[in-house]
Structures are given as C-alpha cells and as structure tokens.
Amino acid sequence: MRRAGGRGSRPGHGSDRRYRRPVTRLDLLADPVDLCAALVDTPSVSGDEAGLADAVQAALGEQAPHLEVLRSGDAVLARTRLGREHRVLLAGHLDTVPIADNLPSRREGHLLHGCGTSDMKAGVATIAHLAAAVAQPRHDVTFVFYDCEEVEAERNGLGRIERDHRDWLVADLAILGEPTNAGVEAGCQGTLRAEITTRGHRAHSARSWLGDNAIHAATPVLQRLAAYTARDVDIDGCVYREGLQAVRIAGGVAGNVVPDECVVTVNFRFAPDRDAAAAERHVREVFDGFDLALTDLSPGALPGLTAPAAAEFVAATGAAPSAKYGWTDVSRFAALGIPALNYGPGDPNLAHTREEHVDTRQITEAVDVLRRFLS
Template sequence: MSIQEALRSTLLDITAVPSPIGEEEALCNVVEDRLRRALGSDAVHRHQHSLVVHAAARPGAPRIGLIGHLDTVRTEHDGPARIEGERLYGAGAADMKAGLAVMLELVDHLDLRVLPCDLSLVFYEREEGPFEDNMLGPLLDRFEALRHLDLAICLEPSDNKLQLGCMGSVHATLRFRGRTAHSARPWQGDNAIYVAIDVLAMLRDRAPHDVVLDGHHFREVISPTMASAGRGRNIVPDLFELNVNYRFAPGRTPDQVVEHLRELVAGRAEVVPTDLSPAGHPHAGHPLVTHLAGCGVAAVETKQAWTDVARFDSIGVAAVNFGPGTQAQAHQRNEYTDLPLLYQGYAILERFLTTLPE
C-alpha cells in the first residue's frame, strides 16, 4: 500500500468513529490499540481518554512533540464518512483528524530506530470546549517529559501553512442593570437594554489594535457574541447580559485583559470573566521553527486565533501550528479535507523529522 493509500485509509477509518467533545472514548480506544501494536505497550500511556506516546527515544537529540486532539465539534452531515474525488468528508475531517492520520502514519512508516530526534505524540480530549476543561493541561502536569520538549507542533488545520503564535481569548459577561416595568408603561422602569447602548456603540466603533512581535502581526479585537434579557415579552427588562470575546496578542495575561475590559466599560456594567485562555508567542527565530519553515510549508504566517500553542508557551516550550486539514472547513456542516493537503502535510513532516540537525 502506498503512503497516499495508507493516509486515505487511516483518515477514513478514524473519521468514521464519532468523537464529539466529551465522547472521545471510542476513538481513543482505536488509536491506543493501533499504537500499542506498532510500538509496544511500554511506549503508550493512557490518562482517561487521552494518550501520551514516546515513539522514539533518542537521548541528547532534539525533543519533538506532535500534538493532536481527538474531539470534534458537533456538526451536521448529510452522509457517513466518505471519499468523493479528492475530498474526504466527515466530522473532524479537517479539524483535526487529518492531523491525527498524519501522526499515525508517521509512526508506521518512519524508521524510528534511526530518527534524529526524540519523538513524542499526544492525543488528547476536550480541546473544543472551555480552557479549564481541556485535558492537555492535566497531561502537561502529569507527564514531566512534555514540559521539556524543544518544539511542540500542534497539527491544527492550517492548509500546510506554518502558523506562528496564537491569540489569547477572554470571554466575559457584561451585566447591565435596570428596573422592571410593564411594557405599556416603560417610563416607570429603566430598560437594561438601553443601559447597554453606550457600551455597544463603543465596541462597534473600536478599531482593531495591531501588535507586532518577531515581525508577525496580531490583530486585537473585541466582539459581542451573545445576548440575553427579559422576564417576559411584556416586561421592561431589569437585566441585560452580553457575552464579549476579547482576542488579544501575546505580551499580556488574561487577567490584565480583564482589567482593561473593565476600564473600557468604565463602571457601566459588571464584568464577569467566564473563560480565560492565554496567548502564545511566535518563536519565529527558534532554530527548529526555521528548520520546519524550510521543509516545504505552504507559507509562514501569524495565527489569528487561539490554539494550545499558548498552553505550551506558558510553560516555556516553543510551539507552532502546522497541519494538513483544510482550515476553512473547520466546524462546518459537511466538513471535508482536501486529500492533496493530507499527502503534502505528511511529506513536510517526514522531511522535517528525518533531516533535523543532530
């Protein structure tokens, strides 16, 4: 079987196993069984429905980690996992089972005995939810070796572009308070939705803020994303709650961003943080990053979103985003990935892992 046939087969097999967030057990079992057959039981360590794999031990060589999450978002599809032409359809085909397939085929096809690196792989659960529920954090606490990687490569879908750094993300609820009244006599109350008008206008008119680090541009934005109010359709609401998502560049902590949000709101609403995710630095000058950039990646750019690159960065491990999934298809109905990207992504990572300077 050619490597292209193997990649297609593996991606089809794992995409056919549903793994929406919180339901990763079945896929974890499939991946675990395959890795134990390939590497032996001593190399594979399971924690709940996540796996940490020491695929190739090479003391003194660069310590590389390939990182992929098992879960998908809950999307709708008009048929089972399938191949149509040069596309493979199914939940998670792009985000990020294409990356998982590449990880599994690298284990099967590389000669791990002569690999010029110390290679680990991580398959983890609950990435597609809140930061605190993400199981990569507990794995980094439990497996000390992961805290000493020289480079972690998160195989998030990137069209085989090398994406450096990542934005931090703060979700917070803004609570605007008023006073109830009958909607036929609104002057007897204070409509909490109207209380929010000035803050909404401020957010609407606030221009994006660009931050440059290592020659890479990060664009900071604040977006209202959800709103709720009202006790009934004929009652002037006394409470209006607005979720805002503040995407911020490396260089500030989530707590500092929350304080800045409070300054912007200036007492017009209560600010209640609900989900805090740090940002990740680009590490553009890191020698292993420059080596990967020279292995045929489609482009080098900034990651204008959040990924677990930030979690590695927060413990002093350089990390990048690079994956074969079709980026625009992440979280889409009838999600697919383009198979040529799968083949190219494998070839780039094979080249990177086998040509590392010792």
C-alpha cells in the same frame, strides 16, 4: 516495545471495562488518506473518545515497536528514547464536535468529507502515520493523541497529562496538527469573555415612564464597541489582528414589561504581546463605569519563531509563517516554555460545519514535510 505505567495493558485485557469493547483496527503504515478515513469512521465526539483511543493504542503497540507507549485516560502518548540532542512533540486531539449527519466519510475526487476530517483527524492521521513510519528520526519525538479539546478547558486531556505525566511534555518544539491548510500558523491569539450588566427598574410597558429600561441603558456599551479601534500587532513578522465584539445580548422579561436587567457578553481576541492580566485591564478600561464580570480568559502564545527548532521546521516547509487567528493548545505549550506552532492539513474555516471536508492532497503534503523534517 517498552511501556510506561498508567493504563498500558492492551485493549481486551485487564480489569478496566473500556478495554472489552471491540477495537477498530487501524493500519498506521497505510496511505495516510485511507488512515484518515478510518479515523473519521470511528466516531469520537468529546467525552466518547475511548474507542478511538483504544484503536490508536493497539495500532501503536502492533506497528511501532520502537516507541514507548502510555495511556492516560482517553489519551495515548508515545515517544522515542534514542538519546538525541533535541526532542520534537507532535500533538493532535482525537475528539470532534457532535456529528451532524456527516458520517460515514465519503470521497469526492480529492476531497474527503465527514465529521472531523479537517478538525482534526487529517492532522491525527498525519501524526499517527509518522509515528509508525519513522523509526529512526534525527530528533527524539513525542506523539500526543489527546481527548476533550472541543469542550470546556478543564476537561482538556492536555491538562490532565501535564498534571500526571509532566515529563512527557518536555520538548524543544511542539507542533500542533490543527488545520492550517498545510501552512505554518505561529502562536495564537488570547481570548477573553466578559459580561457587562446594566440595570433599571421594572414597570408595565403601558406606563413606561414609571420604569427605567435596562436594555436602553446598554446603548453606551454598544456605542463604545462600535467606536472601538482594534490593534494590528506585528510579532516576528506575523501580524495578529485584535477584535472586541459583542457576541450576545440578553434582556427582557415579557412583551409588556420594561426590563430591569440586560447583559451584554463581549469577546476580546487579543494579540499574544498582551498577557492575561493586561488583556483584562484593557477591557475594564474600555468599559470603565460599567458592572463587568469576567467569565473566561485564556492567554495567547507568542510565535516563538526565533527558537532554533521552530526556525528549522519553518525552513523545512518552505513557506512564510502567518499569525494564528483564534486560540489553540499551542498556548498550553507556550506556558510551559516550549515554542509551539500550528501545522496541519485541512481548512480551519470548515471546522465544525456540516460540510466539513479535507483536501487529501494536503494530507500527503503534510506527511512529506514532516517526514523530511524528522528524517
């Protein structure tokens, strides 16, 4: 196995103290369902993925000698260098949301329960198994296991990898192992959050006529939201449904005070035919006349289904693709000019819940589909 630079020494060696912790042993060539359970039983809440990253790095070093491996922070990257005409990138995040009394994993028939089963250790297990099992793929393949996807965007490991190791993200197609019930979800919506502030004048509530209630002044904001008609946009046969919603209202000083400020937070989920600037213009038009401050904005990703590699993968699944509702890291790949799809085992509606689980038959199906595509 050839190693690239960075922190590439084996866990347990070198001066970095993180490598001195005991490393969970992962059997990448075992049944992917068993591998998923092992991944779930190695806690990796955002910001604390080092132990799992150590285990993945060690397993690739022992069981995938055909791969070049790179460590970047708490992300692990691996790739073939076979000189194929095309390259496919498979990516999955190692981190989970905080544990909610749902570890260790447990099995119940075809269901595997536990924190991160659906989002997205089932996808990581699928990708990691194929990294070791498919030594001679017909496309060159890059595998990216990254950190801090579930927290603020500036901590996302893909951003660090793009800054420090841009050449590792070159590909003709990126497949993100987000939970999609083992179906293809193309592109993703963009997301925008903004705060709309209304102001008034404080007064004692017993003499309310002396004040001006800022919460009442927010009524037109809510009326515009209630009257808003969202678009349905068909792109490459995938229908993206937009939505503009109030997600928080903050106002009030005390039980006997007329409030002088109210803040309505709105979230706009927009189709990927709008870029970030167009989405911001639209929201400002909807709330024209109000004090609006943008707090978060991430563009979506077009489906990219007309790209040859994407069309080839969709054909390999035998299923019709659908639009991705929500934002995922396919947006990052799309911004790099790489067609990107979401495909992985697990129900996205179970992500982040106490009841999170995955149907293990979807893990088997996803492995079979990707193996067929790569082989």
